[in-house]
Amino acid sequence: MEVKKPKWWRNKRNRWLLILGLFLCLIAGGYIYFIQRTPEVVSSDLLPAMEKNQDRSVKDVAQEVADANYFTLSINPNAHFSNGESEGTLQIINPESNSHPITVSVVLDETNEEVFMSKAIHPGQEIMQAKLSKNLPQGVYAATATVTIYDPETEEKQGATKAALTITIDN
Known part of the structure; x- marks a missing residue:
């Protein structure tokens, strides 16, 4: 006794399409299964913070770590001095929102000569007036301010950023 196969099964193309469809469903199901089983990966930078805060989500701890490392700076790009020996307006502000000193x-662009070096400026501190370490003649000078960021606990250098300045000497 011979079993009669359905009409659509007799066509070889239909059989291959059915097998291909089942194969694709199997692959998609396996992909979804493994994606859902993938554990949450925590950056090694967050591991110490995660150990202390096991009851909080990774997102909350990551945001806290990012906020602690956020840095802003306010510096006036136009320093003005009445003469090369007097104090002038430099205006450097390390806002309280920062956590790093x-x-x-300040270095002149043309000669690469340092004309100002600050002491540590802690969060919430500012330098509004300053005197240059070199007596400059009257003129306008292009300069670069290099801001070095330090770890508040170890006092090790954490990084640096630069800002363009224009120094104006009146007399």
């Missing part, structure tokens, strides 16, 4: 070095 900084130092600022």
